[in-house]
Amino acid sequence: MAAGGLSRSERKAAERVRRLREEQQRERLRQVSRILRKAAAERSAEEGRLLAESADLVTELQGRSRRREGLKRRQEEVCDDPEELRRKVRELAGAVRNAKYLVVYTGAGISTAASIPDYRGPNGVWTLLQKGRSVSAADLSEAEPTLTHMSIARLHEQKLVQHVVSQNCDGLHLRSGLPRSAISELHGNMYIEVLKKYPRLWCMTKPPSRRPKLYIVNLQWTPKDDWAALKLHGRCDDVMQLLMDELGLEIPPYSSYDMVHYGHSNQLRQARAMGDYLIVGVHTDEEISKHKGPPVFTQEERYKMVQAIKWVDEVVPAAPYVTTLETLDKYSCDFCVHGNDITLTVDGRDTYEEVKQAGRYRECKRTQGVSTTDLVGRMLLVTKAHHRGQEMSSEYREYADSFGKCPGGRNPWTGVSQFLQTSQKIIQFASGKEPQPGDTIIYVAGAFDLFHIGHVDFLEKVHGLAERPYVIAGLHFDQEVNHYKGKNYPIMNLHERTLSVLACRYVSEVVIGAPYSVTAELLDHFKVDLVCHGKTEIVPDKDGSDPYQEPKRRGVFCQIDSGNDLTTDLIVQRIIKNRLEYEARNQKKEAKELAFLEAMRQQESRPERESDSDM
Template sequence: SLPLIILFLHVFFLYSYDMVHYGHSNQLRQAKAMGDYLIVGVHTDSEISKHKGPPVFTQEERYKMVRAIKWVDEVVEGAPYVTTLETLDKYNCDFCVHGDDITLTVDGKDTYEEVKKSGRYRECKRTQGVSTTDLVGRMLLMTKAHHSNIDSSDYQEHTDNFGKVSQFSTSSQVSFWGHSPWTGVSQFLQTSQKIIQFASGQEPQPGDTIIYVAGAFDLFHIGHVDFLEVVHKLAEKPYIIVGLHFDQEVNRYKGKNYPIMNVHERTLSVLACRYVSEVVIGAPFAVTKDLLDHFKVDLVCHGKTEIYPDKDGSDPYAEPRRKGILRTVDSGNSLTTDAIVQRIIKNRLLFEARNQKKEAKEIAVIQAMKRQEEEKTKERAQAVL
């Protein structure tokens, strides 16, 4: 039997904007592959406020969001911010896992120092091309550079603009901004291997109820999770297919710079959810007879949010409505992507300040590590002489 793992995941890695994205999910996927039982510790609001700043989501929302990720076996609520051997022993874990970026306390100490020294620490790779910093930047700058049909040079302009120091920054903060390898902005490149790693690979089985839902599922959040959980309970053996609209389609009916995440990013976010069996990438906006027949759909579900008309003004759910298989589902959660964006815009100055503070701490650590390495190099050279 493989060893037991505990991962104290900072569900919100940067500045307390606790948006669980596919990068976090990929970290959990890698951690689960190191053992056979994955426990994820999630911090309380008070711990996060102390070390990072006030979170956007409540701790209860964050607990549920992490539980919905399919590689998670158990969630420890109110996990301590600093991981100790006592904590690992309490949950009978052999070692803990974290990404290859550093996590610091409010006074700049490594939160995994104790378990690293004891040899009960493992690392998994940080997912390139995604960060909470980047996602928040897209919201604040209102850019469309991340959309899947945009030229890469436009994306570079976006990354160059985001992270520019605001008029509220101090000169000492300026020198630190944008230099930490752990707090960066880069372009996400989708590959077939990433999709395979996230996909369940399971075909519908006899007796399964095939349920189809469609939408943007942008910034995949607790509102989406609650909706999919209710849909999942509608059948004894549900097989949920999520149809994701292309970026241009989402932008047509949502406007502004939506979607915040492009279709490739949204695909991985949705695939990581334990309630989802399959994803249609670039699903047609109208739920057609061909689509229903192709996937042998038994039930089509939609939340209580507004149903936008098709380009010609027609009802995109006309066919399932005609067949009597359309059901409106009340998840009991009214949270929308719009509401999340508004919360973050409201706290823009706090976000920028927290980002600069984190960058400064990380740069200090990097410089210290560099000095230590230089000293070791000198010692080795002197030993040879």
């Protein structure tokens, strides 16, 4: 007998009875639940009696059902009808105009148009995980600010918005041009943040009359709906478009750049491996300007750049921005290939929607660690000291920050990339062909930074010097390039430049880290027949000697006129021009608006003065 008064066998028996009762209760609960799911007319007399005897269970189950329905309704996305939404936007516009201090608080929903999923939406992270489905999203380094991001930046520029608070970590507010000083990023539990100077961080402990007015834009229920002065059920971009129209403000486009880098070449290499013949469509300047922003290169330059990539068999000029089945059939293509990111039209549609639905779409992996956005950020940092002086360095670091994929972090824009250097990537890009008897071995050397159409034209001319050319490109070390180029060049590091040059169809081999001066050892090792250089200035070596002294002595040196004056410096200037173009246009527009308002004020005051003189 145990100290508690019950033997071990008695305790076990009591436990069995308890479990049996629980199982009977669960079974009864299941029975009642099944009956409640039936229509009243379909229930038998026995089932009716069971419900009457189980009033408590019925009440509990009906309560659960109401709570589930309530939660379900909260997750539903509700849209105001167009007229109602416009009415609410007019009210919101009035609040924006009259606000003494306006703070915009943004969450995940603002970035869904940039292919970054939210959490609670139909395709949100939590929703998909609850359904046991995988979650995919656009690479943050490739994501671009949405219409809403650009609108908020414009509102801040016009001093209608004083500050932005965001829970997002995608950096899109900074890329939109919003100054770092105008944004606060909160991650974690914002309600436990404490400010010594302002004890009421969220002001909700103040009397209602002294609380700030809250305006919510969301398709779903939020915990603060009851506190809001106005709730707008609409997509962020739709609401912001209407709001900006109501305020008479233009939404600045986000400038996207059309540079060709080794990441694009790697995608074309992967695409070529999926089939037997690779056709690449290149868009016109008009199409790119409409959907992405002003292009850096002309369409003719882009056509030639793509054709120079060795995995490309054919280029289709003026390809439509939206890929259709008609386009695939026109060029006898079995399928089309794109990177694993989403490309949207100006109105937010997937440009590959039609071919995806037809099962004629394939994806290749994007090259990690490189993006046009990152390269542009490096360029902007390059221009900082050269164009504006060191006293502006802080401002222009922030300016360049808006392009970086790690804003404010240690983003390597000064020539060192976050690209992970591997021998495998070089092997994939290399031709693997050795020079054969009868080949003319031609050596060229340089930085080949931001590999561009000027380099292509030069290498094409070099390639055409012999019937059977074998072109070797010597790429200088980063420190060497910085010595003769100055500033923060090279923009791309040695490994990145190597891949860019290896992708060119006119190059057979690359010397990684070639000596600046072309030595006798190098010429003998590669059995060089001809050394070529362009018409650009030849900078002496550190000791003042001519770097082409040895090939000139041997009589194998040749200067080539490519007919193209484009340089890396000119590309950087184009980037700056595109970036500043919209800002300059806005300044002119603002000056016109101010002049117009002043004229209106004078017009309004003139009748009063005239009436005064008549009296």
